[in-house]
Amino acid sequence: MSQKIICDASVGSGAGQWYGTLVIKNIRYEDGSSVTIQSFLGVKFLAPKTTADITVNAQFTPWQEVSSEISTEELDQNTIDVTAKVFVQQAHTFVASDTITWGINADLTVNPDTYTNSFELYADALPGGTVNIEVAAAPDSALADTEQVVYLEKGTQATPLTATPGETESYQVAAGTYNVEAAELANSDETVVATALVSPSQVEVQVGAESAVSVTYGVVQKYSALDVSIGSLSSPIDKEPLHVKVVDNSTATVIDEFLSSNNRTTNLRRLPASGSVDVSAQITLNNVKYSAVKTVQLSGSLIQVSVGQSDIKTENIDTTGFVDLPVQVQTDLTGSSGTISVRLTSANKDLIYTQQLSVGSASSKFDVKVAPGDYTVKATGFIQDSTVYAIQAPAALTVNSDGSTVLQLATQKGADLNVNGFTDFLTFGGLSDLVDLEGTDFVAANAFSLFKYAGNDGAGDAGTYLADDPATTKTVQLADTVADKLGHSVLPVMISYTVNLSLGDTLAQLNNKEGLAHSFGNLILSMNLAQSTSKQTVPIGYVVNPDFLGECQKGPSGQALSPDYSMAVREPLADALQYRKVDADIPDDVTDTLKGYVVAVNWLIRTVCPRATFGWQANIWGVGSSTWIYTKDASADGPAQMAKKTADYIKSLEVYSGKYVPDFLAIDRYEADDFTQRAYTNGYCYGPYEWGRFFDFCGALSLELQVPVMPWQIPASRIPARTESVVDLEVEHWGSGGTYIFGDANIGSDYLNIHPKILEIKPAPLVTHPTVEDLFASAQPFDLSDPAYFDFPLRGIFAVLLGGGATTGIVTTIGKTAKWTQEKTSAYMEDPVSW
Known part of the structure; x- marks a missing residue:
């Protein structure tokens, strides 16, 4: 019998009534020997009941990206049983300093020992038993070759298991109590459908024991x-x-x-x-x-x-009673050659009018007469001299029967798409795991950038001043190598935390003076190494402080932090400058406030590495939640409204004003391939509708700030067709982001071309669709034949960085579909979208 794995567990500092963390470290066997995992660490523990997702942040030495899969089961009205897998990309042997932090939206200060003493750890396993699924014979010959799907549901996670009618299949399942559901049995075109009856409706899986589930059939319907x-x-x-x-x-x-x-x-x-x-x-x-x-x-x-x-x-059609519709365009542009595309759609969608208008003409009209009535209005902007111009138009227009209606349009200046370190056309890059330092994958993808997390722990290394930063030097050297092979510049981009709010516990992180000093100093180290190593004109790019803006906007208790929030800035910055021997006077506008901290980061980069290009990061949940992405009522909480709220907060911090203005803004959503459990059970399961709203958010935020934007850490995984082999969703990393961005004729305009294993996924309730099939069916008109990137520049998007530590991008060591992504980005470069 193998030894028991133990750990040191505690409630993290800063725990309060609404939020806290459970921290485990010093993971070891009872005799003190080291624990090694090949694939994942299995974890079971108790936590107070929460309606929000439990988050995981792992800091391992050596650092590597981790992912997680979590399910919960309610034990009583106050307590839940948590079962989790913490996945690693490569085998890992735990050291005493390795830390796993569990973020829980609940009060951990009451009876904390109940939770800290409950941890059970397992190497590459979870305690479980066997579930035997016995399925009756198909009730109709047309259903003989159809697989029966049975769902074991625990909390928000639904695990699909399949069995052929007339046979019994056995599965190893983690211990716990599951609700059991069976999908209808239907042939591929649903002309024959049988009701499936499952017994029992709930099954308890015990360690080392067997449980039985049977499926029989009721009425057969013909269609x-x-x-x-x-x-x-x-x-x-x-x-x-x-x-x-x-x-x-x-x-x-x-x-x-x-x-x-x-x-x-x-x-x-x-x-x-x-x-x-x-x-x-x-x-x-x-x-x-x-x-x-x-x-x-x-x-x-x-x-x-x-x-x-x-x-x-x-x-x-009969145009009796139709009227002229004049159009007036208000603009401060002179000599513009831009063209506006205007589209009117009647309330009943029976009448559509389209018109091309020249911005240079202050007044014109539609070429044909327009029927009186109510219309929705859509007007598309243009790009002139690399600057995006959006068109402000009324969302709705009533055309009066007396011909008095005038459609009023106005140009609105957006971002300049020419960004230091990038090109004058849309480019793609991706994460490097620094496994292949020859850059084979990036050459195959014809990439123009690559990114990696700076430092040892990838999150600012707040515990120490680093003596060296191999992640930076290797990333810069890799970019130079790829650039030499491709014959064009390839920008190395480092992800740098000078305060890690991705960890949660926002106030404690902001007030950790020693940690701020260390992280400021480690950013200086990275910049110095990049400048001394890089052979390219722009030596380095930075995405600074992921999740910082979103966490501060959301606030630790649901209330945004004020720009005047008091925190130490000047002292830790001065300590870092002194330690790294940087001779520079801190300007007066670096104050001991949250806004002063933002100025400090901007000033530091412009001072230490003036040739660098950099930007902050925003995400879709700074407004308090990401569930708006699924909402159908765009008038209430659409992308434009959410972008306005986000932009207003960023403006309040003066992130993109003053003397040291950043070059761009990175924008992301949760980094995970949509059809892995770490995505869809956490509420990130996107179809075309949701991806469209995400990129609309990017465009609206760019316009509000007049800043070019770069979608970052975007999953590039694709949707498998029904004719492909799909074995293990968690290993193969299927998803929808790559298919949406690059298009895929194999999926085309028919969502039933998608593999059944994908369509059967049951995402978290906040996705608002019972299955992925329903998610895609609701995205009308559904069509993934063509790329979506053609209008990215009109949304202020100048580049896209793909993938993450455990998410499909360009490197083939992460995700089965990375080769497909490489082929798509390389083919794109044969005719890139320029401005």
């Missing part, structure tokens, strides 16, 4: 299915979505309706088994109606319905 395909249509509707309706001819009832773009197939499932329907597709654009109608006999099977250019009939 029809339609695949409605819109082909390649000609101008002017080649880029327009058509309004498609499916109407029951016997009752005139609309069975389904949706928008479909060109070269898109929409799958309609579980339609009546018999009867006749009309499938119509139409659009009225600039007073011309384009339409097609096809009659289909339903037959309890899958039927293909195609609409091509030869099916389209055109008709000029």
Whole structure:
């Protein structure tokens, strides 16, 4: 029998009524010998009941990125049982100083021994038992080759297990009590569907024991299915979505309706088994109606319905009573050659008007008369002399029947996209794990930047002044090597913490004078090493203090920290300058306040390494939560509103004003591949709709601040097609970010092209969709055929940095799909998006 693993556990400093941390370190066997893990550390402990996600921050020596998978089970009204896996990228032997910090939104100060004495640790294992899933024979021959999915649910985590009808499958499962659910059994086109009945509804898995779950079948339903395909249509509707309706001819009832773009197939499932329907597709654009109608006999099977250019009939609609719509553009630009694209869509979406307008013309009008009524307005901006100009337009417009309506537009100046250290076109870079110092992956990707965390612990090394920083020197040398091979500059970017608010415990971190001094000093060391090592004109780039702005905006107790919040700044900065022998006088605007700290960081970089390029980092949850990304009511909490709140706080700290203005702003969401449990059980499971809102947030924040932005640590993993092999979601690192950014014809416009294992995932409740399939089905019109990056510059985006420590990017040591990403970035560089 193996020895018991023990640790030293305590409640972290600064614990209060609403938030605290549990800290474990000195992980060892009972006899004092070292513990080595190959893949993960299994952890079980008790915690006070919390409605928020438990966070994990691990500091290992040598430093490496870790990820986690956490599930909870309620024991009573006050206590939860936590089961976790802390994953490492490579085998790790624990030393006494290794620390794992668990952030918990609850009060740990009451009966703390209950929690600190509860820790159980396991090397590459968790205590568990066997679950045998016995499935009855398929109730219909059409279902014989279909896999039955059974979900074991514990807290917010749902683990899908599969078994073939008529067989029994056995699975090793961590100990605990699980709710059991069974998905319907359906064939691929859902023309035959059987209700699945599971027993028992709850199963207790005990260590070393076996548990049984049985699945039987009830009613079998028969349906029809339609695949409605819109082909390649000609101008002017080649880029327009058509309004498609499916109407029951016997009752005139609309069975389904949706928008479909060109070269898109929409799958309609579980339609009546018999009867006749009309499938119509139409659009009225600039007073011309384009339409097609096809009659289909339903037959309890899958039927293909195609609409091509030869099916389209055109008709000029009656414009009696329509009026001229003048447009006035207010701008301070002179001699502009910019063009504005304006689009009006009627409230019932039956009428669409488009118009191209020259910014140089102060007054013009639509080429055709416009029907009186209510419209939504969309106006697209332009780029002139590398500067983004957005168009301010009313969200809605009522066109009056007396012709008195004038559409008022105005240009709004945004960011200059030319950023020190970067190019005049959109570029991609990614994280390096410094495994391959020849840069093979970055050369294959034709990358223009690469990033790595500075120092030993990757978070500022607040405990000491570092004697050396190999992470910086190796990253700079790697960038030089890749640059030599590619024949163009490759910017090394270091992620530098001068205070680590990613760790939580915000106030304690801000008031750790000694830690601030050490981290200031370690940033100076990194800059000095970069300047002495790099062979490139811009020797180094920095993303400073991830999570700092978001944590301060969110506040330790839900209230934003004031810019005048008192903290020591000048003394620790002076200590760092003296230790590193930097002869510079600290300016008077570096005050002992939160705002003064921001000035100190900006001044320090501009003083010690004036040729560096740098930016701060913001994220989507500085407003208090990231759940707004899923909201459908954009008027209440859309990307623009969330960006405005974030920008207002950044402005209050004067991050991008004064004498030492940074070059850019990095923006991220949670760094994890969407279809791994560390992402979707933590509420980060994005479809096209959510990714669109994220990049809209980037664009709106850039516009509010007039600062160029760089999405950073973006997962580049792709969605697997249903024909591909998908074995282990946690090992293979599938996700949606790469597919959204670069497009994938294998997924195209049909979400049922996605592998069933992906569609069956049950994300956390705050995602607001029961399954990934429902998440994608709600993103209409669904189409991932083409890249999304074409309009990135119009959103103020000048570069994108992909991947993270345990997230797919460019390096093949992280994520099965990194080769695909390399191919996509390399192909992109054959025709990059410039300004």
